[in-house]
Amino acid sequence: MSAAAKPGLMADSVKDAAVAALLVAVLGFFFFALRTDIGTGGLDLTYRWGLWFIAIAIAFGGRLLLNLFVFKTSRPITGGMSISIPEGVMSGIGRVLGPVLLLIALTLPFIVMAVYPDRDRQFIDLAILIMTYVMLGWGLNIVVGLAGLLDLGYVAFYAVGAYSFALLAQYFQIGFWTALPLAGLLAAVWGIILGYPVLRLRGDYLAIVTLAFGEIIRVVLLNWYEFTGGPDGISGIPKPSFFGLDFSRTGGFAEFFGLDYDSIHRFIYLYYIILILALITNFVTLRLRKLPIGRAWEALREDEIACRSLGINTTNTKLTAFSIGAMFGGLAGSFFATRQGFISPESFTFLESAIILAIVVLGGLGSQIGVVIASVVMIGGIEILRNLGFLKEIFGPDFEPTQYRMLIFGLAMVLIMVWKPRGIISSRNPSAVYKERKKISSDMVAQGEGH
Amino acid sequence: MEPAMKTTPAQTWDENVVLSVEHLTMRFGGLVAVNDLSFNVGRGDITALIGPNGAGKTTVFNCVTGFYKPTEGRIVMRHGAGLQTDKIEALTLTGRQFNDDGDDRVFLLERMPDFEISKRAKVARTFQNIRLFGGMTALENLLVAQHNPLMIASSMTIGGIFNLPGYRKARAEAIDFAAYWLEKTGLINRADDPAADLPYGDQRRLEIARAMCTKPHLLCLDEPAAGLNPRESTELNNLLQYIRKDHGTSILLIEHDMGVVMEISDHVVVLDYGQKISDGTAEQVKNDPKVISAYLGVDEDEVAAVEESLDMPVIHGKNDPADNSEGGQS
Numbered sequence: 210m211s212a213a214a215k216p217g218l219m220a221d222s223v224k225d226a227a228v229a230a231l232l233v234a235v236l237g238f239f240f241f242a243l244r245t246d247i248g249t250g251g252l253d254l255t256y257r258w259g260l261w262f263i264a265i266a267i268a269f270g271g272r273l274l275l276n277l278f279v280f281k282t283s284r285p286i287t288g289g290m291s292i293s294i295p296e297g298v299m300s301g302i303g304r305v306l307g308p309v310l311l312l313i314a315l316t317l318p319f320i321v322m323a324v325y326p327d328r329d330r331q332f333i334d335l336a337i338l339i340m341t342y343v344m345l346g347w348g349l350n351i352v353v354g355l356a357g358l359l360d361l362g363y364v365a366f367y368a369v370g371a372y373s374f375a376l377l378a379q380y381f382q383i384g385f386w387t388a389l390p391l392a393g394l395l396a397a398v399w400g401i402i403l404g405y406p407v408l409r410l411r412g413d414y415l416a417i418v419t420l421a422f423g424e425i426i427r428v429v430l431l432n433w434y435e436f437t438g439g440p441d442g443i444s445g446i447p448k449p450s451f452f453g454l455d456f457s458r459t460g461g462f463a464e465f466f467g468l469d470y471d472s473i474h475r476f477i478y479l480y481y482i483i484l485i486l487a488l489i490t491n492f493v494t495l496r497l498r499k500l501p502i503g504r505a506w507e508a509l510r511e512d513e514i515a516c517r518s519l520g521i522n523t524t525n526t527k528l529t530a531f532s533i534g535a536m537f538g539g540l541a542g543s544f545f546a547t548r549q550g551f552i553s554p555e556s557f558t559f560l561e562s563a564i565i566l567a568i569v570v571l572g573g574l575g576s577q578i579g580v581v582i583a584s585v586v587m588i589g590g591i592e593i594l595r596n597l598g599f600l601k602e603i604f605g606p607d608f609e610p611t612q613y614r615m616l617i618f619g620l621a622m623v624l625i626m627v628w629k630p631r632g633i634i635s636s637r638n639p640s641a642v643y644k645e646r647k648k649i650s651s652d653m654v655a656q657g658e659g660h
Numbered sequence: 661m662e663p664a665m666k667t668t669p670a671q672t673w674d675e676n677v678v679l680s681v682e683h684l685t686m687r688f689g690g691l692v693a694v695n696d697l698s699f700n701v702g703r704g705d706i707t708a709l710i711g712p713n714g715a716g717k718t719t720v721f722n723c724v725t726g727f728y729k730p731t732e733g734r735i736v737m738r739h740g741a742g743l744q745t746d747k748i749e750a751l752t753l754t755g756r757q758f759n760d761d762g763d764d765r766v767f768l769l770e771r772m773p774d775f776e777i778s779k780r781a782k783v784a785r786t787f788q789n790i791r792l793f794g795g796m797t798a799l800e801n802l803l804v805a806q807h808n809p810l811m812i813a814s815s816m817t818i819g820g821i822f823n824l825p826g827y828r829k830a831r832a833e834a835i836d837f838a839a840y841w842l843e844k845t846g847l848i849n850r851a852d853d854p855a856a857d858l859p860y861g862d863q864r865r866l867e868i869a870r871a872m873c874t875k876p877h878l879l880c881l882d883e884p885a886a887g888l889n890p891r892e893s894t895e896l897n898n899l900l901q902y903i904r905k906d907h908g909t910s911i912l913l914i915e916h917d918m919g920v921v922m923e924i925s926d927h928v929v930v931l932d933y934g935q936k937i938s939d940g941t942a943e944q945v946k947n948d949p950k951v952i953s954a955y956l957g958v959d960e961d962e963v964a965a966v967e968e969s970l971d972m973p974v975i976h977g978k979n980d981p982a983d984n985s986e987g988g989q990s
Binding site: 493496497500501502505507511514516517518519520521522523529637639640641642643644645646647650653654655 | 776784799838857871
């Protein structure tokens with residue numbers, strides 16, 4: 210086989226075929242996907258997604274087969290593309306990307322309302338979901354990306370935060386804003402309690418035990434029927450108020466500000482709450498990275514024995530990483546509870562931990578912006594699957610794209626791992642600079658235990 | 661201290677002692693890696709610990725720096741001058757790790773966890789196989805070494821998050837101190853390069869600079885000259901002399917390069933099979949018949965006799981237990 214003879218041929222060929230498919234997608238959009246007919250009073254626009262999709266698939270498949278069996282080249286034409294992009298351009302994009310994304314995030318609800326007035330609620334809800342995962346990803350990034358501790362049970366802290374708020378509200382009628390810091394604190398305490406015995410372990414053992422702890426929390430929530438409601442969950446969790454104003458039809462936010470009542474207000478408010486929570490997570494993480502504690506986390510990821518020889522108490526350092534990560538998970542959990550209004554142990558399965566970890570790994574360990582990109586692609590991607598009704602034209606009426614989401618997930622992961630084994634954004638920014646700031650390539654950065 | 665050997669009049673390292681290893685024994689299961697070893701490291705001296713491969717040198721290092729808990733014995737680190745025998749005996753009876761006597765503290769290292777030895781007893785070390793933080797810049801490596809003072813300056817992170825002036829000042833000073841050591845080790849131009857990017861010799865020097873950033877009283881170097889070319893070896897000698905003279909840091913080093921050992925050491929301790937076979941100045945050790953036989957191997961008939969007694973097949977031509985016999989002749 211030629212593929213076996215030339216390592217990298219498969220990867221290069223897939224890359225090349227993907228580029229070809231993308232070109233067809235862009236060009237073909239206007240030729241295949243849109244069709245204009247002269248109708249009454251102007252042009253009628255009809256969409257032909259099926260045709261467009263088939264064209265892309267043919268281009269991808271054909272190009273792949275040609276590359277593999279006809280060209281048999283180890284360097285397809287696009288092989289030179291990644292090299293030809295000058296380093297300066299990439300770092301320029303990197304510099305601009307953060308502020309641009311921030312600007313989009315800040316104005317997103319209004320953009321959505323202006324562009325999709327009839328589906329704004331759905332899109333803002335999706336944005337809230339993505340932002341929740343961004344926050345969770347950033348929280349887990351402290352543990353996995355910076356301190357290098359593979360935590361497969363991060364969802365436990367998400368659950369602790371959610372249940373803390375739900376139970377406080379149920380038994381003590383405590384509102385969201387009072388419960389939020391308490392939930393964060395409780396999750397951090399749980400992080401320390403779970404972390405203390407667990408963090409003596411290393412690598413794979415640590416991963417397995419954190420996974421087990423995640424499951425224990427879920428099973429306790431499921432079985433402690435008298436206290437947590439077990440599988441019935443907890444419903445009627447209060448919504449957050451805006452400085453004492455509820456988002457109700459009468460006497461609430463809209464009336465106070467003289468607006469017409471619209472349920473979208475509450476969605477926009479929730480969006481801004483999670484945006485601010487996520488930005489706080491990001492800000493604190495970025496600050497901590499430049500402080501001795503953050504540097505000690507990264508040093509721990511690089512070499513634990515050397516850390517101990519320099520007088521760093523590694524147990525305490527790991528515990529701080531674990532508990533601060535847990536705290537942000539708890540804050541996100543308590544937001545999740547108030548957004549849903551109903552929580553049950555079903556929301557906190559291992560799959561959630563896996564998705565959050567996948568976001569961190571795909572985004573690039575330790576990279577903040579990578580987490581954002583990965584969350585948008587992964588969570589947004591699942592949602593896009595729900596809107597691919599046109600595929601029924603191709604595969605028949607029984608075809609349900611969302612059923613394939615795990616398959617697509619897996620394929621996407623394999624592709625990214627082939628293309629960029631260290632995640633989308635993999636270079637590291639030094640935390641202190643003497644003269645000149647230089648990015649550190651991912652080949653040199655250790656990934657910590659259990660990778 | 662009890663007279664350890666039948667040696668000549670008390671040497672300076674027996675009078676002004678910074679570290680004393682007393683009756684140290686380390687067993688791994690049935691294997692006795694170090695057996696009843698006692699020696700002193702003089703304050704301000706460069707002390708070399710030498711011996712053939714597998715003699716137990718690195719085990720001694722790991723016991724001194726807390727990476728192993730010794731099976732038996734006592735390891736005493738003194739910050740103040742003199743032997744302070746009464747104080748140490750009193751401390752040994754209390755079960756505490758060290759006494760709070762201002763600047764004159766004494767530490768019982770075998771009781772302390774590894775990170776406390778570096779933090780409180782001020783014993784720094786380097787590793788045989790370099791252990792730098794490869795993905796962090798040279799400067800960051802040296803800042804990690806100043807973790808404990810910086811943590812206090814950042815009021816355990818709280819003050820650091822708000823970037824209070826006290827922390828900003830401490831941070832600037834830490835960078836200056838790191839730059840000082842980068843300058844001394846000739847790495848200042850590579851300050852912002854990742855440590856893994858540096859050539860091997862630079863990495864060795866960076867590891868020494870990092871250890872010095874913990875402001876140690878005793879610096880333990882595990883084979884600092886391994887893999888260095890002659891020019892780099894000379895630079896290393898000068899660096900170690902500088903550290904000893906200008907910073908008053910005592911140095912304990914394991915070394916195979918006899919050129920380095922004989923040139924810079926004030927005091928040489930020779931180990932073989934976990935036991936001390938010689939202790940003295942470089943000149944004394946060089947002429948000690950026990951050292952010569954340990955390095956060059958014993959007579960072939962003696963090996964045969966031992967193998968016979970152990971019921972092993974006699975293998976000829978394997979009478980050299982050490983891999984650097986040529987070093988012993990220098």
